[in-house]
Amino acid sequence: xxxxxxxxxxxxxxxxxxxxxxxxxxxxxxxxxxxxxxxxxxxxxxxxxxxxxxxxxxxxxxxxxxxxxxxxxxxxxxxxxxxxxxxxxxxxxxxxxxxxxxxxxxxxxxxxxxxxxxxxxxxxxxxxxxxxxxxxxxxxxxxxxxxxxxxxxxxxxxxxxxxxxxxxxxxxxxxxxxxxxxxxxxxxxxxxxxxxxxxxxxxxxxxxxxxxxxxxxxxxxxxxxx
Amino acid sequence: xxxxxxxxxxxxxxxxxxxxxxxxxxxxxxxxxxxxxxxxxxxxxxxxxxxxxxxxxxxxxxxxxxxxxxxxxxxxxxxxxxxxxxxxxxxxxxxxxxxxxxxxxxxxxxxxxxxxxxxxxxxxxxxxxxxxxxxxxxxxxxxxxxxxxxxxxxxxxxxxxxxxxxxxxxxxxxxxxxxxxxxxxxxxxxxxxxxxxxxxxxxxxxxxxxxxxxxxxxxxxxxxxxxxxxxxxxxxxxxxxxxxxxxxxxxx
Amino acid sequence: xxxxxxxxxxxxxxxxxxxxxxxxxxxxxxxxxxxxxxxxxxxxxxxxxxxxxxxxxxxxxxxxxxxxxxxxxxxxxxxxxxxxxxxxxxxxxxxxxxxxxxxxxxxxxxxxxxxxxxxxxxxxxxxxxxxxxxxxxxxxxxxxxxxxxxxxxxxxxxxxxxxxxxxxxxxxxxxxxxxxxxxxxxxxxxxxxxxxxxxxxxxxxxxxxxxxxxxxxxxxxxxxxxxxxxxxxxxxxxxxxxxxxxxxxxxxxxxxxxxxxxxxxxxxxxxxxxxxxxxxxxxxxxxxxxxxxxxxxxxxxxxxxxxxxxxxxxxxxxxxxxxxxxxxxxxxxxxxxxxxxxxxxxxxxxxxxxxxxxxxxxxxxxxxxxxxxxxxxxxxxxxxxxxxxxxxxxxxxxxxxxxxxxxxxxxxxxxxxxxxxxxxxxxxxxxxxxxxxxxxxxxxxxxxxxxxxxxxxxxxxxxxxxxxxxxxxxxxxxxxxxxxxxxxxxxxxxxxxxxxxxxxxxxxxxxxxx
Numbered sequence: 001x002x003x004x005x006x007x008x009x010x011x012x013x014x015x016x017x018x019x020x021x022x023x024x025x026x027x028x029x030x031x032x033x034x035x036x037x038x039x040x041x042x043x044x045x046x047x048x049x050x051x052x053x054x055x056x057x058x059x060x061x062x063x064x065x066x067x068x069x070x071x072x073x074x075x076x077x078x079x080x081x082x083x084x085x086x087x088x089x090x091x092x093x094x095x096x097x098x099x100x101x102x103x104x105x106x107x108x109x110x111x112x113x114x115x116x117x118x119x120x121x122x123x124x125x126x127x128x129x130x131x132x133x134x135x136x137x138x139x140x141x142x143x144x145x146x147x148x149x150x151x152x153x154x155x156x157x158x159x160x161x162x163x164x165x166x167x168x169x170x171x172x173x174x175x176x177x178x179x180x181x182x183x184x185x186x187x188x189x190x191x192x193x194x195x196x197x198x199x200x201x202x203x204x205x206x207x208x209x210x211x212x213x214x215x216x217x218x219x220x221x222x223x224x225x226x
Numbered sequence: 227x228x229x230x231x232x233x234x235x236x237x238x239x240x241x242x243x244x245x246x247x248x249x250x251x252x253x254x255x256x257x258x259x260x261x262x263x264x265x266x267x268x269x270x271x272x273x274x275x276x277x278x279x280x281x282x283x284x285x286x287x288x289x290x291x292x293x294x295x296x297x298x299x300x301x302x303x304x305x306x307x308x309x310x311x312x313x314x315x316x317x318x319x320x321x322x323x324x325x326x327x328x329x330x331x332x333x334x335x336x337x338x339x340x341x342x343x344x345x346x347x348x349x350x351x352x353x354x355x356x357x358x359x360x361x362x363x364x365x366x367x368x369x370x371x372x373x374x375x376x377x378x379x380x381x382x383x384x385x386x387x388x389x390x391x392x393x394x395x396x397x398x399x400x401x402x403x404x405x406x407x408x409x410x411x412x413x414x415x416x417x418x419x420x421x422x423x424x425x426x427x428x429x430x431x432x433x434x435x436x437x438x439x440x441x442x443x444x445x446x447x448x449x450x451x452x453x454x455x456x457x458x459x460x461x462x463x464x465x466x467x468x469x470x471x472x473x474x475x476x477x478x
Numbered sequence: 479x480x481x482x483x484x485x486x487x488x489x490x491x492x493x494x495x496x497x498x499x500x501x502x503x504x505x506x507x508x509x510x511x512x513x514x515x516x517x518x519x520x521x522x523x524x525x526x527x528x529x530x531x532x533x534x535x536x537x538x539x540x541x542x543x544x545x546x547x548x549x550x551x552x553x554x555x556x557x558x559x560x561x562x563x564x565x566x567x568x569x570x571x572x573x574x575x576x577x578x579x580x581x582x583x584x585x586x587x588x589x590x591x592x593x594x595x596x597x598x599x600x601x602x603x604x605x606x607x608x609x610x611x612x613x614x615x616x617x618x619x620x621x622x623x624x625x626x627x628x629x630x631x632x633x634x635x636x637x638x639x640x641x642x643x644x645x646x647x648x649x650x651x652x653x654x655x656x657x658x659x660x661x662x663x664x665x666x667x668x669x670x671x672x673x674x675x676x677x678x679x680x681x682x683x684x685x686x687x688x689x690x691x692x693x694x695x696x697x698x699x700x701x702x703x704x705x706x707x708x709x710x711x712x713x714x715x716x717x718x719x720x721x722x723x724x725x726x727x728x729x730x731x732x733x734x735x736x737x738x739x740x741x742x743x744x745x746x747x748x749x750x751x752x753x754x755x756x757x758x759x760x761x762x763x764x765x766x767x768x769x770x771x772x773x774x775x776x777x778x779x780x781x782x783x784x785x786x787x788x789x790x791x792x793x794x795x796x797x798x799x800x801x802x803x804x805x806x807x808x809x810x811x812x813x814x815x816x817x818x819x820x821x822x823x824x825x826x827x828x829x830x831x832x833x834x835x836x837x838x839x840x841x842x843x844x845x846x847x848x849x850x851x852x853x854x855x856x857x858x859x860x861x862x863x864x865x866x867x868x869x870x871x872x873x874x875x876x877x878x879x880x881x882x883x884x885x886x887x888x889x890x891x892x893x894x895x896x897x898x899x900x901x902x903x904x905x906x907x908x909x910x911x912x913x914x915x916x917x918x919x920x921x922x923x924x925x926x927x928x929x930x931x932x933x934x935x936x937x938x939x940x941x942x943x944x945x946x947x948x949x950x951x952x953x954x955x956x957x958x959x960x961x962x963x964x965x966x967x968x969x970x971x972x973x974x975x976x977x978x979x980x981x982x983x984x985x986x987x988x989x990x991x992x
Contacts, residue, residue: 006581009593012802013574013748016809022574029753030564036557037760039550053773110790118738118791119704138774147788151737155730155777173759173774181755185587185721190786191737194762194778199730202770203646203662204688205669206535212645212692213699214730214777233978235917239927240971242948242978249985261982266923272914274871276893276902280914287918315887366872374877375544397537401830405870410963412868414516417967418523418834419870422533448968451953476949 032174039137040171046136050169051222053139057197058210059218069223070098073161076219077104077126080159085126088153089163095128109150118152127157133179134164137172138196141220145191154195160215162195165225228258230295232288232334234302235267236440243476244301244440247467248337252299254472255345265291270308273316275407282316289313289326297344298334301463304439306336307370336371338438338462342383349386354469359391360384360460361432363423363446365439366401375399384436384462387469393430397422404445420449427457434458436465503656504628506838511857513841515864519834527668528836535665540827542771543878550767562760563882566818569718569751570809576718576751577800583721584798587783592799597627600801604629604710604743607797608638611741613707617699619725619732620644621712622660622821623745623801625843629710640710641702643731645695652679658837658845661769661823666836699731709735709793713746714820715761716798719754722782723798726765726775733779742784742793747801749808749817761820764880768822804856813855816888818881819848825875825885831868840865847875851888859895866892909960924979934972947976 014020040049051061064072077085077099086109087096100106107124109117121127129149133142141162143154154160170176173194180188199214210216229252233245252259269284288309292298300306313327341347362384364377373379376398385392403409403419423446427435437443438461447459458476467473522528547555569576581591594600600623608616616638618624630651633640642651646664650657653675657663664672673686682694703709711732715724723744725732736742752758758780766775785792808817826832826846837845842853842862850865859866866889875885896902916926935942938952953969956962964970 004593004595004599006591006593009595009800009802010574010578012595012806013577013809016806016811016814017571017574018811019574022578023572024575026572026575027568029568029757030561032756032760033557033561036554036561037763039763057773057776113790115738115740115791122700122704140774145785145789145792147790150790151733151792155733155737173762174756177755177759181719183720185583185782188587188720188722188782190587190781190783190789190792192780192782193733194774194780195776196774196778197776200728200776201645201692203644203649203664204672204691205531206538206662207669207688209689209692212696212729212731213643213703213734235923235927238978239931239973240951242974242976242981245978246948246981246985249982261979263979263982264920266917266920269914269917272910274890274893275906275910276866276890276895276897277910277914278894278897280910284914284917366870366874369873369877399874400537400833401870401872401874403830403870405872408867408870409967410961412516412519413963413966414520414523415831415834415868416870416963418529419830420968422830422834444971445968448953448964448971451969451971452967476944476946 034174038172038174042171042175044136044171046169046171047166047222049136050134050139053136054220055139057139058200059139059197059220062219062221063224064221065224069163069221070095073128073221074099074102076161077102080126082125082159084124085128085157086121086124086153087128088148088150089128089130090148092148099128109153117150118156121150121152121156124157126159126161127153128161128163129153130163131168133176134169135173135176135194136169140194140196142176143193143195144189146189151191154193155214158211158215159217159219161219161221164220164222166222167225227297228260229297229299230292231259231261232265232292232298232300232305233261234300234305234440236444237301241440241443241461243473244461244463247461247463247473248299248301250467250472251341251463251470254470255347262291262295268305268308270305271406273308273312274405278316285313285316285327286323289323289330292330293326295333298330299337299340300334301337301461302439303336303365303371303373304367304441306334307367309334311370336368338380338383339371339373349383349466350388352470353388354386354466355388356465356469357389358434359393359432360434360436361393361395361427361430362398363395363402363435363437363442364398365437365442367439380438380462387465390465393432395430396426402442402446404441406441409445420445424449424453424455428455432457434460436460436462438462503650503654504631506656507625507841507843508628509841511861513862513864515835515839515841515868518839518841519868522835522839525836528666529834531668532665532836533833535662536827536833539770540824540878543768543824543827546771546773547767550773558760558764559880559882562764562880563818565752565757565760566881567815569753570749570814570817573748573751573809576753577748579718580716580721580751583719584783585721587721589721589783589796589798592797594799594801594803596803600627600745600799600803601629601632603799604745605632605636607741607743608633608636608708611707613638615702615706616640616708616710617643617702617706617735617739618710619712619727619735620647620663621710621745622843623712623747623803624710625657626803627745627801629745641699643699643702643735644727645692645729648695648699649675652676656838659823659826660821660844660846666838703734703738706739708741708743709739710743710745711736713744713750713798714765715758716746716751717755717758717780718751720782722755722780724758724781725779726762726777728776730777733777736779736781737792740793741795741797742781743797743799745799745801747803748805749819765820765822768824768878768880808852808855812891813888815883816848816851816855818883819852820881822880824878824880828874828878830872830874831870835868847885848883851885851892854892859892859899860901863896863901866896905960924977927973927977931973934970938972942972946974948974948981950974
């Protein structure tokens with residue numbers, strides 16, 4: 001079988017488009033008219049809207065200060081009888097220390113890199129992560145992969161505990177993507193996850209069940225940082 | 227003002243009382259009604275079945291008949307939608323008739339919307355009084371003239387009738403399964419759809435179904451007849467005319 | 479209650495014995511051509527699960543969509559759909575440009591881009607990748623285009639165990655059934671059939687509790703993610719200016735399939751392109767709201783290339799297979815708008831026909847209104863002559879569509895194409911020709927009407943009770959000829975003795991007399 005190439009594949013497109021080759025100077029695509037598409041104004045009470053919308057998705061919201069964060073998280077972990085967990089933050093040290101002090105076993109997810117590391121995350125009770133942004137409009141968390149952030153920690157663990165700083169809350173999805181659109185392909189994080197609630201399904205007779213493949217519980221600790 | 231009536235083929239032959247009501251109401255409001263007698267049908271049955279060339283000839287005739295009219299009013303939302311949405315698609319290669327088709331669309335109005343939106347009539351202020359427990363069937367093709375989602379706007383108009391007890395029907399936006407030739411070609415599917423509609427009507431316990439499109443009325447009333455469900459079908463125009471004393475209430 | 483899968487049972491005689499052949503899931507979507515939908519549609523109208531559950535579930539989702547979208551977009555809902563439609567249309571109008579841009583950017587990010595003219599080529603590419611990695615186990619997330627290519631079958635045929643991980647798709651795979659809805663694939667199945675399939679195929683104790691069933695699936699599938707050599711996904715969007723692929727799921731299986739296995743292969747139809755990241759929010763705002771009336775899918779995964787060197791985990795390789803498989807046929811100007819579709823399923827949920835006949839009646843991968851226009855173009859109009867006609871043209875789909883595809887317009891266009899291609903019945907053609915001719919003059923129109931009236935009133939007999947000449951209609955129980963279908967399900971009303979024109983003449987006389 002002769003295989004399609006870039007050239008032969010594009011030729012298939014050119015035919016119905018009625019041209020022999022790709023036109024380079026094309027008109028600009030339609031602008032995203034914010035008077036239509038924006039659902040939350042930048043100057044709205046983003047904190048309140050985020051907490052509201054996030055809670056509506058089934059995530060549990062805790063409002064804390066920088067002083068009460070560690071204490072609140074460890075109390076919550078004890079409540080759920082957590083034994084083993086990992087911490088995945090730009091700076092994990094303080095949190096790791098606090099959780100370990102509280103008597104829980106903190107696994108260093110970086111100790112086993114790659115697939116082996118991910119594999120071990122299937123055995124954890126919980127994962128604590130920070131986020132790269134949060135969206136008031138939908139109550140979403142934005143989690144990107146990088147050197148300090150394993151893809152599994154907000155996904156494989158049955159319980160995802162996310163820490164959101166109040167200053168990270170953006171008004172609308174539009175704001176997040178405007179912010180990211182200047183990056184080139186290599187500059188883009190390999191994985192951006194927009195997470196909005198615990199894992200859900202309604203496949204069997206429309207009955208809503210949480211926790212089918214992803215985390216069944218998501219706790220969000222919103223930190224007053226201003 | 228001088229208003230030309232586009233009666234539609236179904237109202238002409240099957241539901242003439244609707245046309246009578248429309249003429250009487252408009253004359254009651256002080257307007258001059260004309261009926262261009264060369265008119266026949268908008269061609270929707272052919273158009274929807276795919277016979278575009280045949281439709282074009284019929285549309286041309288419609289356009290010619292109403293060319294000199296200032297305002298064209300029709301009691302059918304479906305036929306109004308045909309003129310509004312589809313006529314111009316028939317004349318993409320005929321600039322002369324394309325222009326005329328657009329002109330006809332611009333001056334063609336469905337009767338109830340003409341009353342409320344153009345003449346700014348409020349039925350309560352007009353003094354329409356009518357006794358009965360009624361529900362309303364939303365005809366899908368009102369979508370073609372901008373009335374979406376179950377026809378809440380028409381319901382508001384109905385509620386202006388003094389003495390009328392309005393009952394909301396379940397699934398108001400769901401099609402009754404008429405669809406012209408669809409009802410004949412796919413009786414199993416269309417039959418299941420109209421059965422659903424009849425069940426919704428039964429649930430309202432209304433004695434009267436207000437239905438402004440003759441096609442839907444033929445379908446649903448025929449199904450009620452088959453199911454032995456005694457309910458009367460009437461257009462809002464007839465209710466208004468009765469409610470103003472312009473038409474004798476129907477005696478069976 | 480009949481199992482929808484048994485709708486398409488066939489019997490075949492093998493060595494004198496009658497053997498029941500249950501059609502494999504795939505055959506439900508790939509019936510013998512030309513396809514006649516009437517039998518499946520008829521069976522569907524007698525199927526309780528369809529008539530009760532599918533009917534109410536689709537309508538409920540449609541109402542959720544309407545309420546939610548009106549709530550958040552208000553008067554801008556229509557403008558929002560217009561905006562999304564215009565972005566898609568622009569992209570399709572310049573699809574060559576954006577595909578090239580996407581290829582360049584994705585390649586720069588480290589993705590290997592492949593080109594598949596059709597289903598066979600797409601699967602062949604995937605099989606090669608599997609062979610290269612000596613893959614034994616593949617986990618895959620929901621993807622309509624892999625249904626088109628019958629990928630699971632081809633992988634399993636060469637000994638690669640391939641597991642659907644979307645709960646609904648997993649159940650369908652276990653029960654050898656096929657999806658019947660774009661978003662809720664097993665909407666036609668009830669919990670008892672799931673319980674039976676799990677007991678039979680997984681050896682677990684029978685339960686029909688959805689929560690327990692979900693937990694069983696979770697346990698089984700979590701092991702599969704860990705062991706899988708390759709994860710396969712579809713793609714909801716491709717972003718040209720960054721070379722990114724976006725998948726939107728609620729369960730998390732899509733993210734697991736694209737994060738845990740060392741190799742990720744995405745099957746994506748070329749029409750899934752959008753120009754820029756700035757456009758993504760428009761679609762994320764509309765997709766889940768249109769599909770199920772929720773603000774956004776739980777997981778939106780935007781992937782740009784494989785794992786970066788500084789990252790701890792993620793797939794080492796990312797392959798994207800760009801798939802045509804009939805799309806360039808649809809890309810012709812006269813049908814291009816159909817490719818705007820973002821597979822939200824809103825048109826299915828809003829469709830009164832889909833609610834009655836279910837997805838399998840459409841006899842193809844894409845059911846419902848969008849399937850009724852796409853399938854005939856993908857697979858040949860002569861093969862799917864029913865689909866354009868099996869619609870009442872009520873327009874609910876157009877009202878629901880987040881990218882404003884004028885589905886009724888295309889149904890009528892396809893009907894016209896069937897007639898142009900002489901695929902209509904001779905008797906229909908003559909009937910409509912005569913009808914159309916009678917409408918050219920008012921007197922022939924009136925004469926034809928009178929003739930029909932007399933004919934019907936004779937058949938109506940005693941049912942005419944009213945004395946008023948404008949109201950004395952009767953009922954016909956049975957008519958012959960092309961209208962026979964009408965009286966199969968309902969009575970046919972007769973005209974009254976006098977038409978409107980008679981009244982008008984009298985009315986004019988009276989006015990003149992005054």
